[in-house]
Amino acid sequence: AQSVTQLGSHVSVSEGALVLLRCNYSSSVPPYLFWYVQYPNQGLQLLLKYTSAATLVKGINGFEAEFKKSETSFHLTKPSAHMSDAAEYFCAVSDSGGATNKLIFGTGTLLAVQP
Amino acid sequence: DTGVSQDPRHKITKRGQNVTFRCDPISEHNRLYWYRQTLGQGPEFLTYFQNEAQLEKSRLLSDRFSAERPKGSFSTLEIQRTEQGDSAMYLCGIGGYTFGSGTRLTVV
Numbered sequence: 001a002q003s004v005t006q007l008g009s010h011v012s013v014s015e016g017a018l019v020l021l022r023c024n025y026s027s028s029v030p031p032y033l034f035w036y037v038q039y040p041n042q043g044l045q046l047l048l049k050y051t052s053a054a055t056l057v058k059g060i061n062g063f064e065a066e067f068k069k070s071e072t073s074f075h076l077t078k079p080s081a082h083m084s085d086a087a088e089y090f091c092a093v094s095d096s097g098g099a100t101n102k103l104i105f106g107t108g109t110l111l112a113v114q115p
Numbered sequence: 116d117t118g119v120s121q122d123p124r125h126k127i128t129k130r131g132q133n134v135t136f137r138c139d140p141i142s143e144h145n146r147l148y149w150y151r152q153t154l155g156q157g158p159e160f161l162t163y164f165q166n167e168a169q170l171e172k173s174r175l176l177s178d179r180f181s182a183e184r185p186k187g188s189f190s191t192l193e194i195q196r197t198e199q200g201d202s203a204m205y206l207c208g209i210g211g212y213t214f215g216s217g218t219r220l221t222v223v
Contacts, residue, residue, distance in 0.1 A: 034212055043121075043206055043216040044158070090157050094211065100171050101211045102148060105157030 002027045002093045006106035014114050019078040021109045023091030032094035033074040035065055039087045050074060086113045119215030121207050127221045128197055135193045136218045138207030147190050148208040149182055158206055164190060197222045
């Protein structure tokens with residue numbers, strides 16, 4: 001069965017600083033991996049996805065993530081944080097080995113950006 | 116525009132009442148999912164449709180919950196005899212990874 005672990009439920013950075021949000025996955029089959037952002041009382045917006053092509057995935061709003069099979073990681077980064085990046089971020093793995101391709105989410109990381 | 120419309124955005128109901136939510140994909144998608152997100156948690160899978168067929172239901176989906184997708188287009192999720200523990204955001208997803216804005220349910 002697939003699962004994801006997001007290390008750090010709260011991360012705080014200064015505006016302009018590097019953003020690093022950590023995600024480790026467990027999967028018995030080659031995974032599909034996703035990062036989503038959620039603003040208060042909003043739905044999930046897809047930032048980027050890995051579907052077994054390039055291991056470095058570029059997404060929207062300057063975010064990127066690197067799939068590292070040896071470390072079972074898919075950490076999200078952004079070189080320079082903006083105030084508008086303050087939100088909750090979820091890592092997810094797809095049940096690509098099953099029939100439904102449902103997503104299994106981590107518990108989320110709340111990103112605060114200090115001025 | 117997320118490609119998925121959910122209605123209503125917010126619903127407040129009294130305990131014991133029935134509620135129904137609707138999910139409308141803007142374009143045709145054969146796969147449609149419902150997830151539930153409680154405060155401070157990640158979304159959890161509830162159920163999945165392939166066209167009009169409901170192919171998988173989570174154990175989270177008690178017998179008070181029912182979902183339909185007539186004609187393989189829009190979908191409805193009904194909760195009967197609501198309980199305070201049903202308070203959550205209900206998210207509809209299409210195609211595997213695109214989500215609507217969700218319906219926030221508060222049971223008082």
